[in-house]
Every structure is written in C-alpha cells, then in structure tokens.
Amino acid sequence: MTSSGTPERSPAGDALSVDNASRVNGRTPPNGHDEVARLRQALELANQQLLEATRDAGMAEVATGVLHNVGNVLTSINVTANLLCDRLRDSKVTSLTKVCALLKENSADLPGFFAKDPRAAKLTSYLENLSVTLEKDRQEGLNELATLLKSVSHVKDIIWMQQSYASVSGLVEPIHPPEIIEDALKLSTNALQRHNVQVVREFTETQTARAERHKVLQILVNLISNAKKAMDCKEPSQRKLVIRTGNGPDDTVTIQVVDNGIGIPEANLTRIFSHGFTTRKDGHGFGLHSSALAATQMGGSLTAQSAGPGQGATFTLALPGWKDAPLDGSSPS
Numbered sequence: 001m002t003s004s005g006t007p008e009r010s011p012a013g014d015a016l017s018v019d020n021a022s023r024v025n026g027r028t029p030p031n032g033h034d035e036v037a038r039l040r041q042a043l044e045l046a047n048q049q050l051l052e053a054t055r056d057a058g059m060a061e062v063a064t065g066v067l068h069n070v071g072n073v074l075t076s077i078n079v080t081a082n083l084l085c086d087r088l089r090d091s092k093v094t095s096l097t098k099v100c101a102l103l104k105e106n107s108a109d110l111p112g113f114f115a116k117d118p119r120a121a122k123l124t125s126y127l128e129n130l131s132v133t134l135e136k137d138r139q140e141g142l143n144e145l146a147t148l149l150k151s152v153s154h155v156k157d158i159i160w161m162q163q164s165y166a167s168v169s170g171l172v173e174p175i176h177p178p179e180i181i182e183d184a185l186k187l188s189t190n191a192l193q194r195h196n197v198q199v200v201r202e203f204t205e206t207q208t209a210r211a212e213r214h215k216v217l218q219i220l221v222n223l224i225s226n227a228k229k230a231m232d233c234k235e236p237s238q239r240k241l242v243i244r245t246g247n248g249p250d251d252t253v254t255i256q257v258v259d260n261g262i263g264i265p266e267a268n269l270t271r272i273f274s275h276g277f278t279t280r281k282d283g284h285g286f287g288l289h290s291s292a293l294a295a296t297q298m299g300g301s302l303t304a305q306s307a308g309p310g311q312g313a314t315f316t317l318a319l320p321g322w323k324d325a326p327l328d329g330s331s332p333s
C-alpha cells in the first residue's frame with residue numbers, strides 16, 4: 001500500500017501475461033481469434049473500471065482483496081485463451097485446403113481423376129477422418145470457450161458485488177452473518193478451489209449484528225485469504241477451512257475463521273496485527289492490521305488463537321449485536 005492508501009500494484013495485472021488485447025505471450029494470434037481478443041479487451045476494461053470504482057469509493061482495502069480474486073480468475077482465463085489459440089493454430093483445417101488444391105488441380109477432368117488417380121481412392125476415407133478430427137476440435141474449442149465465458153461472468157459477479165458494497169460504504173446496518181460470509185466465500189471461490197480447500201460452514205442461529213457491510217466483507221476476505229495461504233503446507237486433501245457463527249459474550253455476534261494450517265507461535269499472536277508484520281515472502285503485513293482497525297471502528301474486535309506451529313489458527317471477529325450497539329458504530333461504553 002502507498003501512503004495514499006492505494007494498492008502498490010495490481011495483482012490482476014501481475015497475473016495477466018498479456019501485453020495488449022491482441023497479443024498472447026508474445027505471439028500474435030492468427031486471424032479467427034477475434035472473439036478471444038475481444039474478451040481480453042473487455043476484461044482489461046472491466047479491471048480498469050473496477051480499480052477506478054473502488055478508488056472512487058475509498059475502498060482500497062476491499063479493492064486489494066477483490067483484485068486478488070479477479071487476478072486469479074484472469075490467470076485461468078489466460079490459460080484457457082492460450083489453449084484455444086494453440087488449438088486454432090494447430091487446426092487440421094489446413095488439410096482441407098490441400099484437398100481443395102488437389103481437386104482444383106484436377107478440375108479439368110474430375111471424372112478421370114476419380115477413375116484413375118490412386119490419391120482419389122484414398123480421398124473418401126481421408127475426408128471422413130478429417131471430419132471426425134475437425135468435429136472433435138470444434139467440440140473441445142466450444143468447451144474451452146464455455147470455460148472462458150464462465151470465468152468472464154465470474155469476474156462480472158465480483159465487480160457487481162464490489163459495486164453494491166461500495167454504494168453502502170460507511171452505513172451501519174443490520175448484518176446477518178451467513179449472508180455476508182457467503183459473499184466473502186464467493187469472492188474467494190476461485191482461489192479456494194484451486195488450492196483444494198474444503199469449506200465447512202458451522203452456522204448457528206445468532207442475533208443480528210450492527211456493522212458496516214463492506215468492512216465486514218473486507219475482514220472476512222482477508223481472513224479467508226490468510227487461512228488459505230496458511231494451509232499451503234498441508235496436503236491438498238487435508239486442507240479444511242471452517243467458518244463458524246455464534247453469540248459471544250456481552251451480546252456480541254461472532255464469526256470465526258478456523259484453519260488447520262501452519263499455526264502461529266504464541267509470541268506472534270499479537271504481533272501479527274502490527275502494520276507491516278509478515279512472515280510471507282510476498283506478504284505486505286497489512287491485511288490483519290487493517291482488519292483489526294476496521295473491527296474496532298465498528299465497536300467490535302478481531303482476535304487470534306493458535307495452539308502453536310502446525311496446529312492451525314482461529315480468528316474471531318466479534319461484532320456488536322443489533323440491540324445494544326450505539327448507532328454511530330463507536331465502541332459501546
């Protein structure tokens with residue numbers, strides 16, 4: 001983060017190895033790739049709009065989380081687009097061109113060609129095989145395009161969600177934990193799936209919380225992202241994220257994010273909330289600091305528990321209940 005609060009770099013930009021809309025990894029796609037190029041251009045534009053929208057709304061923190069997610073989706077879009085380009089480049093359509101050339105060459109006496117030329121005898125089975133290959137290519141190409149369109153629509157969902165949260169920035173309102181948890185999970189779906197993280201929801205009936213939606217969303221996205229990274233040390237089949245809701249002391253509503261990852265040594269349990277504290281080589285040490293700050297601003301708290309290295313971690317977000325919290329969102333006396 002820069003001192004102005006804007007993200008230092010765009011993870012989406014990092015993830016996308018596309019120089020511009022018409023070049024893929026240094027190669028210019030052959031003609032016929034217009035649709036892919038158009039989609040790329042639309043995505044670049046959407047990403048730009050997302051950045052501007054989040055900056056305008058002063059939601060740089062959420063933008064960082066959202067852009068991480070958009071970046072992940074763009075990475076998979078890039079992979080699929082590359083596959084599609086390879087498929088089109090290697091297409092057997094050129095064999096059809098050779099058949100046409102052969103027929104044209106013999107167009108003066110086609111009956112004679114079919115009667116005498118040994119190549120003509122093989123033509124029927126050749127064309128048959130070719131049609132099978134082309135049909136297979138077509139089907140696989142369509143499947144890849146469907147994946148691409150699904151990813152594009154996922155990006156659209158993320159942007160839509162971000163905008164709907166931005167529009168209510170600063171507003172303290174009744175929050176139903178499961179709804180906001182589902183939104184946070186939606187923003188993290190792609191990364192969680194890629195890391196094979198099993199998500200377990202343990203929702204118990206809670207009272208309504210009083211909080212700012214975008215702040216709670218930002219906190220949960222941060223906690224889920226940290227949990228996912230903390231579980232990188234685990235076998236993919238063992239990675240388990242539990243999200244739990246409950247009623248805490250003093251009429252608070254709690255949301256817990258529990259992972260079975262790398263764990264936290266006791267000495268670090270409070271240090272992790274300091275600005276700039278990170279143990280990850282690509283970390284900024286910003287997520288927990290801003291999340292704890294946001295929790296306090298809403299009259300709540302964010303705390304961490306861990307039985308130690310290798311024992312996983314539990315982060316508890318406590319928010320004031322709707323009945324007792326002061327209307328301005330400041331700490332209850």
Ligand SMILES: Nc1ncnc2c1ncn2[C@@H]1O[C@H](COP(=O)(O)OP(=O)(O)OP(=O)(O)O)[C@@H](O)[C@H]1O
Pocket residue numbers: 222226227230259261262263264272277278279280282283284285286287288289312313
């Ligand atoms: N679920 C977790 N399990 C184990 N350690 C964690 C967990 N969440 C956070 N930490 C520790 O707390 C540190 C600070 O987390 P924080 O989210 O503030 O920053 P970061 O993840 O390192 O970087 P970024 O600012 O990019 O999020 C992490 O580097 C890690 O050491």
Ligand SMILES: [Mg+2]
Pocket residue numbers: 222225226286287288
């Ligand atoms: Mg983090």
